[in-house]
Amino acid sequence: xxxxxxxxxxxxxxxxxxxxxxxxxxxxxxxxxxxxxxxxxxxxxxxxxxxxxxxxxxxxxxxxxxxxxxxxxxxxxxxxxxxxxxxxxxxxxxxxxxxxxxxxxxxxxxxxxxxxxxxxxxxxxxxxxxxxxxxxxxxxxxxxxxxxxxxxxxxxxxxxxxxxxxxxxxxxxxxxxxxxxxxxxxxxxxxxxxxxxxxxxxxxxxxxxxxxxxxxxxxxxxxxxxxxxxxxxxxxxxxxxxxxxxxxxxxxxxxxxxxxxxxxxxxxxxxxxxxxxxxxxxxxxxxxxxxxxxxxxxxxxxxxxxxxxxxxxxxxxxxxxxxxxxxxxxxxxxxxxxxxxxxxxxxxxxxxxxxxxxxxxxxxxxxxxxxxxxxxxxxxxxxxxxxxxxx
Amino acid sequence: xxxxxxxxxxxxxxxxxxxxxxxxxxxxxxxxxxxxxxxxxxxxxxxxxxxxxxxxxxxxxxxxxxxxxxxxxxxxxxxxxxxxxxxxxxxxxxxxxxxxxxxxxxxxxxxxxxxxxxxxxxxxxxxxxxxxxxxxxxxxxxxxxxxxxxxxxxxxxxxxxxxxxxxxxxxxxxxxxxxxxxxxxxxxxxxxxxxxxxxxxxxxxxxxxxxxxxxxxxxxxxxxxxxxxxxxxxxxxxxxxxxxxxxxxxxxxxxxxxxxxxxxxxxxxxxxxxxxxxxxxxxxxxxxxxxxxxxxxxxxxxxxxxxxxxxxxxxxxxxxxxxxxxxxxxxxxxxxxxxxxxxxxxxxxxxxxxxxxx
Numbered sequence: 001x002x003x004x005x006x007x008x009x010x011x012x013x014x015x016x017x018x019x020x021x022x023x024x025x026x027x028x029x030x031x032x033x034x035x036x037x038x039x040x041x042x043x044x045x046x047x048x049x050x051x052x053x054x055x056x057x058x059x060x061x062x063x064x065x066x067x068x069x070x071x072x073x074x075x076x077x078x079x080x081x082x083x084x085x086x087x088x089x090x091x092x093x094x095x096x097x098x099x100x101x102x103x104x105x106x107x108x109x110x111x112x113x114x115x116x117x118x119x120x121x122x123x124x125x126x127x128x129x130x131x132x133x134x135x136x137x138x139x140x141x142x143x144x145x146x147x148x149x150x151x152x153x154x155x156x157x158x159x160x161x162x163x164x165x166x167x168x169x170x171x172x173x174x175x176x177x178x179x180x181x182x183x184x185x186x187x188x189x190x191x192x193x194x195x196x197x198x199x200x201x202x203x204x205x206x207x208x209x210x211x212x213x214x215x216x217x218x219x220x221x222x223x224x225x226x227x228x229x230x231x232x233x234x235x236x237x238x239x240x241x242x243x244x245x246x247x248x249x250x251x252x253x254x255x256x257x258x259x260x261x262x263x264x265x266x267x268x269x270x271x272x273x274x275x276x277x278x279x280x281x282x283x284x285x286x287x288x289x290x291x292x293x294x295x296x297x298x299x300x301x302x303x304x305x306x307x308x309x310x311x312x313x314x315x316x317x318x319x320x321x322x323x324x325x326x327x328x329x330x331x332x333x334x335x336x337x338x339x340x341x342x343x344x345x346x347x348x349x350x351x352x353x354x355x356x357x358x359x360x361x362x363x364x365x366x367x368x369x370x371x372x373x374x375x376x377x378x379x380x381x382x383x384x385x386x387x388x389x390x391x
Numbered sequence: 392x393x394x395x396x397x398x399x400x401x402x403x404x405x406x407x408x409x410x411x412x413x414x415x416x417x418x419x420x421x422x423x424x425x426x427x428x429x430x431x432x433x434x435x436x437x438x439x440x441x442x443x444x445x446x447x448x449x450x451x452x453x454x455x456x457x458x459x460x461x462x463x464x465x466x467x468x469x470x471x472x473x474x475x476x477x478x479x480x481x482x483x484x485x486x487x488x489x490x491x492x493x494x495x496x497x498x499x500x501x502x503x504x505x506x507x508x509x510x511x512x513x514x515x516x517x518x519x520x521x522x523x524x525x526x527x528x529x530x531x532x533x534x535x536x537x538x539x540x541x542x543x544x545x546x547x548x549x550x551x552x553x554x555x556x557x558x559x560x561x562x563x564x565x566x567x568x569x570x571x572x573x574x575x576x577x578x579x580x581x582x583x584x585x586x587x588x589x590x591x592x593x594x595x596x597x598x599x600x601x602x603x604x605x606x607x608x609x610x611x612x613x614x615x616x617x618x619x620x621x622x623x624x625x626x627x628x629x630x631x632x633x634x635x636x637x638x639x640x641x642x643x644x645x646x647x648x649x650x651x652x653x654x655x656x657x658x659x660x661x662x663x664x665x666x667x668x669x670x671x672x673x674x675x676x677x678x679x680x681x682x683x684x685x686x687x688x689x690x691x692x693x694x695x696x697x698x699x700x701x702x703x704x705x706x707x708x709x710x711x712x713x714x715x716x717x718x719x720x721x722x723x724x725x726x727x728x729x730x731x732x733x734x735x736x737x738x739x740x741x742x743x744x745x746x747x748x749x
Binding site for chain 2: 310311313314315317318335380381383384385
C-alpha cells in the first residue's frame with residue numbers, strides 16, 4: 001500500500017535502529033556522568049555530534065541537540081530574539097517569511113503577543129519563492145531587526161528558497177539569519193558553513209531517524225538565550241539529560257541520508273514526475289503547485305479544482321493510499337493553508353489540494369496505484385464537493 | 392455496506408459506532424467540528440464540539456480500529472442552527488436547536504456528503520428505533536423511555552431516515568455505559584451532555600443578551616396592567632415562573648407564569664397557571680417521516696423532548712398543521728416543535744406558530 005507521506009515522517013532505517021539499540025540497554029550511561037559508563041555514553045554523543053557536523057558542513061561545537069524540529073525552531077526564534085534584544089534594545093523586529101512552519105510562525109506570533117516584538121512578514125510569489133529584493137525592502141535600515149527567519153524548503157509545496165542569498169542580505173545589516181531546514185536535509189545539498197546561515201533547524205524523523213530528537217546548528221559567536229534551564233548540557237543553550245540513543249540515531253540517519261541523497265533524489269524526483277504526469281493525464285485540470293525548478297525532489301503538491309482536500313484524503317485512505325492535505329499539524333480540522341494563501345492561490349484551489357511526498361520506500365508501483373485510483377476518487381470527491389459546498 | 396459513524400466524543404455515539412463495526416459494516420468515524428474556534432470551548436463537558444471531545448472521539452475510533460476524520464461543519468452550523476436560534480429568540484420564540492441540527496446538519500449536510508463519498512448511511516448515538524416495513528423505514532420511540540430521542544428526530548423525512556442508523560434504539564443508557572466500559576472505551580464514564588452544545592457556560596440568557604442586546608420592556612398581566620419591568624424579553628419563555636421579579640403579587644396570591652412574549656414591544660404577559668393550558672396548536676413547516684397524511688387523523692402530540700404525548704386530532708389545512716388535543720397541553724411556546732405519534736411511531740412534526748385555549 002503506497003505510503004506517500006514522507007514529508008510527515010519516515011520509518012527508522014534498520015541501520016539506524018541497529019546503531020541506536022545498544023544505548024538503550026548495554027550502554028545506558030548518562031553522558032554527563034564522570035564514571036566509565038558515563039564516559040562511554042559521552043563518547044557516543046560526541047562522535048555523533050562530529051558525524052552530524054561533518055554531514056551538514058558545520059563544526060561540532062555548533063551542534064545543539066534538541067527534542068526535534070519544533071524545539072529547534074522555538075529555540076532559534078525566541079532565543080536569538082531575546083539575545084539580540086538584550087544586546088541592543090532597539091532590535092525588536094523579526095522578519096519572517098509568510099510560509100514558515102507553525103513552529104516558527106507561532107513562536108514569532110508569541111513574541112509579538114508577549115514580548116513586545118513586531119514582525120514583518122515576507123511575501124512569496126505564486127511559486128512560494130521569497131525574493132531577495134523583498135527581504136532587502138523589509139529590512140530597511142535594518143538596525144531595529146533582531147532576526148530574519150526563512151525556511152530552506154517549504155513543507156507543504158516543497159519550494160526551495162534562495163537561502164544563501166537571503167542570509168547574505170541579512171548579514172549586510174548585521175542581522176542573524178535562521179533557517180528551518182527540516183525538509184531540506186537529505187533532500188537537497190545543505191552545507192551550514194557555505195550557506196552563511198547563523199542557525200539551522202533539522203530533525204531526525206524525516207530522514208529515517210527516530211522521532212523526538214533533532215538539532216539546532218548555531219554558529220559560534222551567535223548568542224542564543226536558552227528556553228530550557230537546568231544542567232546546561234548543550235553549551236548552556238539547552239538543558240536536559242542527553243538522549244544518547246536518540247542522538248546516535250539522529251547522527252546515523254543524517255550521515256546515511258546525506259550520503260545517499262544524490263541517488264535518492266534522482267530516483268524519487270523521477271517517480272514524482274511520473275506521478276504528476278499520470279495524475280494530470282487522468283485529471284487534466286489538476287494543477288501542480290509550487291516551483292518546478294526550485295523544488296524538493298520528493299514533493300508533489302496538486303490542486304484538484306471542485307474537490308475538498310479532506311474528501312480526497314478520505315477516499316484515498318480507504319484505498320490504502322496515504323498522503324496529506326498539508327502539514328499534519330493543521331490536519332485535524334481543515335483550514336485553508338497559510339502557505340497557499342500567501343502564494344495567492346484561489347480559495348477553491350487551496351481547499352482541493354493534496355501533498356504526495358516520496359522517500360526511500362517509494363516505488364513505481366506506488367505511482368501506478370495512485371494513477372489507477374485518482375480518476376474515480378476525484379470524480380467522487382467532486383460530487384461531495386457539490387453536495388456540501390464549503391463543508 | 393459503508394457506514395459513516397458521527398462521533399461526538401460521548402459514550403452513546405462511541406457505542407453506536409462499535410455496534411455497526413460488530414455488525415460487519417465498513418465503518419468510518421467522523422467528528423463534526425461545529426464551533427469556529429474549538430479551543431474557546433476547551434473546558435466543561437457540556438458541549439459536543441470542544442477539542443477534548445474531538446480527542447475523545449478520535450480515541451474511541453482508534454480503539455475500534457476505524458478511520459477517523461474531523462469534518463468542519465462550523466459555517467453550516469452557524470448559519471443553519473446558531474443564527475436560527477438567535478433569530479427565533481429575537482422574535483420572541485423558543486427554538487429547539489437539536490432538531491435544527493438533525494434536520495440541517497447531521498441528516499442533511501453530513502448525510503449528503505457521506506452519500507456523495509460512497510457511504511450508504513450515517514450512524515448516530517440517538518436513542519430511537521428504525522423499523523423496516525414494506526412501505527419504507529419507520530421512526531419509532533426508543534426502548535428506554537427515559538432516553539427516547541425520537542422527538543428531536545421528528546423533523547426527518549423518509550429519505551433521511553433511509554440513510555440513518557440508530558444502533559442504540561433497543562438499549563438502556565445504563566447498559567450502553569456498561570458496554571462502553573466492557574469494550575475499553577475511555578468515554579464510558581463521561582457525563583452526558585446537557586443544554587445547548589454551543590453555549591458551553593450553560594447561561595443561555597447571558598449568551599443571548601450578548602447577541603440580541605438588552606431591550607427593556609414591561610411585564611403585564613392578562614388585563615394589560617403593567618406590574619413590572621424586565622431588561623430583555625429573550626430571557627423569558629412561555630411557562631416560565633422564575634426570574635420575573637414582580638413588585639406586586641397576584642390578588643389571589645397564586646404564582647404567575649409567562650403566558651406570552653411579544654417581540655417588537657418586548658412585552659411579557661404573565662398570568663396564572665391555568666392560563667397556560669392550550670388545546671389547539673397551529674404549526675408551520677410540517678415534516679413527515681413518510682407520506683403526508685390527508686384529512687383529519689387521530690394521533691398523539693408531544694411538544695417537548697421529554698414531555699408526555701397526549702391524544703389529539705390533527706389535520707393539514709393549507710399547508711399548516713392544526714392539532715387539537717383531548718386534554719390540555721400546558722405552556723406551549725411558539726418555536727417549539729409539535730411531534731405527532733401513532734403509538735410509538737413518529738408521524739411527523741411542525742414548528743409551533745400559535746396556540747389557543749381551544
